[in-house]
Every structure is written in C-alpha cells, then in structure tokens.
Amino acid sequence: MSELERFDLSQSHFSLFGLPERFALDQTVLQSRYRELQARFHPDKFVAADPSAQRTAMQIASRLNEAYQTLRDPRLRAEYLLSLNNTSLDSERETLNDPDFLIKQMEWREAQEDAEHAPDPLNALDALRQKLLHERAGIIDRLEEHFEKKALIAAKNDVMRLSFYDRLIDQISERLSAIEDNLLT
Amino acid sequence: MAYSEKVIDHYENPRNVGSLDKDAPDVGTGMVGAPACGDVMKLQIKVNEAGIIEDAKFKTYGCGSAIASSSLLTEWVKGKTLEQAKEIKNTQIAEELALPPVKIHCSVLAEDAIKAAIEDYQRKHSVDEIKQSA
Numbered sequence: 001m002s003e004l005e006r007f008d009l010s011q012s013h014f015s016l017f018g019l020p021e022r023f024a025l026d027q028t029v030l031q032s033r034y035r036e037l038q039a040r041f042h043p044d045k046f047v048a049a050d051p052s053a054q055r056t057a058m059q060i061a062s063r064l065n066e067a068y069q070t071l072r073d074p075r076l077r078a079e080y081l082l083s084l085n086n087t088s089l090d091s092e093r094e095t096l097n098d099p100d101f102l103i104k105q106m107e108w109r110e111a112q113e114d115a116e117h118a119p120d121p122l123n124a125l126d127a128l129r130q131k132l133l134h135e136r137a138g139i140i141d142r143l144e145e146h147f148e149k150k151a152l153i154a155a156k157n158d159v160m161r162l163s164f165y166d167r168l169i170d171q172i173s174e175r176l177s178a179i180e181d182n183l184l185t
Numbered sequence: 186m187a188y189s190e191k192v193i194d195h196y197e198n199p200r201n202v203g204s205l206d207k208d209a210p211d212v213g214t215g216m217v218g219a220p221a222c223g224d225v226m227k228l229q230i231k232v233n234e235a236g237i238i239e240d241a242k243f244k245t246y247g248c249g250s251a252i253a254s255s256s257l258l259t260e261w262v263k264g265k266t267l268e269q270a271k272e273i274k275n276t277q278i279a280e281e282l283a284l285p286p287v288k289i290h291c292s293v294l295a296e297d298a299i300k301a302a303i304e305d306y307q308r309k310h311s312v313d314e315i316k317q318s319a
Contacts, residue, residue: 095217095290095297102216105225109246160220167223 004056007041013067013080023081023147025071034068074140075166078147078159087152089159096160105164108132112172122179129172136165188249189283195253200260203242205229213306215298221290224251228298230262230270232306238262238270243298250288254278254295267303 014021017033041064046057070076079089096102108128115124139162146155188196207214207229215228224247231240241259245252257278262270275292278284284292 089220095219095294097217097297097301099214099216102218102225102227105218106216106227106244106246109225160218163220164218164223164225 002053004041004046004053004060007056007060009059009063012084013071016064016067017071019071021081021084023078023144025077027072030068030071034064037064074143075159075162078143078155078162081147082152082156082159085150085152087156089156094160096157096164098157098161101161101164105168108168112168116175122176122183125172125176125179129169129176132165132169132172136162136169139165188253191257191282192249192253192284195256195282196249199243199252199256201240201242201256202244204244205231205240205242210309211306213302213304213309215301215303215305217294217297217301219247219251219290219294222248222251224248224291224294226251226255226294226298228255228259228295228302230299230302230306232267236266238265238267247294248288248291250282250284250291251294253282254284254291255298257281258295258299262299267306270299271303273299 012021017030017037019025019030019033038061041057041060043054043057043061046054049057070080082088111128112125115121115128118124139158143155143158143162146152146158204227205212205214209231211232213230213232216226217228218225224245226243226245226247228243229241230238233239241262243255243259245255258273261273273296275289275296278292278295279289282292
C-alpha cells in the first residue's frame with residue numbers, strides 16, 4: 001500500500017499531527033509537523049502519478065490545511081474540541097446571557113468610538129488593542145483550565161466570550177491598517 | 186450583500202435609540218450578545234402601572250440588520266402588554282425586514298433582548314412584592 005493509500009483522512013485534526021486531544025498546544029510542534037506532512041504529501045510531488053493518486057494527494061493537502069487552520073487558532077481549536085466532546089456550539093442560534101460581560105463589551109465599543117475620534121487615533125486604537133489582547137489571553141488561559149477539568153459548559157461560554165474579543169480585535173486591526181495606509185499615501 | 190429597503194430605513198433612521206434609567210423600578214433592561222458576529226444589544230422597556238410598555242429604547246453595536254431588528258422591535262413593543270411583547274418571535278422580525286438566512290441571528294438577538302428586558306422588569310417586581318408583604 002502506498003503512502004497515499006495508508007493516509008487516514010477520517011482521523012481527528014489532532015491525531016493527523018500526532019498531537020494529544022487537548023486544548024493546550026505547542027504551536028511550534030504543530031507548525032513543524034504541518035510543514036513536514038505538507039511537504040511529504042504536496043500535490044506537486046504527484047504530478048507524474050496516476051489521476052487517482054493525484055486526487056488523493058489533493059484531498060490530503062486540503063485536509064491538512066483545514067486541520068492546521070483550525071488547531072492554530074485558539075477559538076477554532078476550542079470549538080473543535082467541544083464538537084469532539086458532543087458539545088457543539090450553534091453560534092447562529094445561541095446568544096450569550098451574561099449581563100456583566102455584555103455591559104463590559106458595550107464599554108469596549110464605546111472606547112473604540114472614542115479612540116477613533118482621539119487626536120491621535122493610531123496610538124489610541126493601538127493602546128485599546130493591547131488591552132483587548134490582554135483580556136483575550138486571560139480567557140484563553142481559562143479555557144485551558146476548563147478543558148483540563150472537562151468543564152465543557154464553562155468552556156463553551158468562554159468560547160462565546162472569546163468570539164467577542166476576536167471580533168473587536170479584528171475590527172480594530174483593520175482600522176489600524178486603514179489609517180496606516182492613509183498615512184503612507 | 187444587499188440590505189432590504191426596510192433594513193436601510195431603520196439603519197439610517199433608527200427609532201428609539203437611547204437609554205432609560207436601569208435602576209428605576211418601572212424599567213426593565215435586557216442585554217444580549219451574539220457570538221456569531223460579536224454584536225451587543227441593550228434593550229430597555231418602561232412599564233406603566235397597567236402593565237403596558239410605555240416606552241422602549243435600545244443601543245446596539247453591530248451590523249445594519251442588528252440595528253434594524255432592535256429598532257423595529259422597540260416600535261412594535263410600545264403600547265403592548267408584557268404578555269403580548271413576550272409573544273413576538275424572531276421569525277416575525279426577520280420576515281418584516283426580509284433578512285437573509287445569514288442574518289437571522291440578528292433577529293434572534295432582538296427576541297432574546299426583549300425577553301431579557303421583561304424578565305429583568307419582572308424580577309424587580311417580584312422583589313418589591315416580597316418587600317411589601319414582609
């Protein structure tokens with residue numbers, strides 16, 4: 001059986017990279033295993049092979065890519081772990097009912113508006129982003145604890161909380177690069 | 186993605202934007218958030234002695250559909266009893282605004298917000314009744 005045929009496409013993202021099924025993860029190990037596998041199964045290596053082998057190589061490459069993108073992002077990794085534990089999150093339907101947290105989110109949004117209108121929006125937004133990244137890191141630490149304790153509902157709620165931070169940080173980063181682009185032109 | 190005319194109308198001229206005193210006994214406050222898009226919505230109702238919603242205000246950080254959903258909802262609940270307001274379904278909001286499937290969660294958010302506001306109001310009042318009878 002060839003290397004391609006032996007490859008199990010149905011295994012979990014974790015076992016694909018020979019990693020334990022847990023939230024804590026060494027990014028450098030993930031990255032080096034991804035690169036190693038990607039090099040071994042790259043479709044370019046199979047251009048001379050028969051069409052079915054080419055197709056399999058393509059499937060493996062996209063499977064590796066999907067798994068890597070999921071595991072490297074803390075929120076996606078947590079969501080994936082939850083789904084492996086039958087606690088999937090229907091983010092289209094579920095809303096977070098945590099008034100104190102949401103009041104804080106409103107305040108962050110107000111701070112974002114203020115920063116946009118500050119005399120130096122670049123610095124103000126960047127300072128805000130630093131604060132948000134700090135809060136985000138705190139949630140990620142908590143997630144690790146929840147998963148270690150198998151506290152899946154608590155983990156799910158923190159995944160929802162994390163998505164508010166991810167969203168806000170993305171928006172601020174976009175604004176920052178737009179402002180920087182304007183300064184350059 | 187194209188927004189419907191009604192969404193644009195509510196987005197450009199949102200009704201009832203603002204805040205009520207969250208500590209006032211006749212005000213109920215609902216705060217909800219949608220993880221799908223990071224939107225945050227605050228919806229407040231002022232209830233008179235007959236149990237009718239006299240005023241409603243909202244503040245929403247989110248996309249056009251989320252703002253339109255909360256704006257429409259504040260219009261709808263005014264003059265309704267708490268029981269009637271509870272009956273409003275997200276599907277009615279989505280239908281009225283012609284929301285596309287990817288924006289349904291915005292209407293869910295609005296429905297959850299009014300429910301949370303009503304619960305908050307009722308919680309305040311059950312406490313009052315206990316105080317009075319004690």
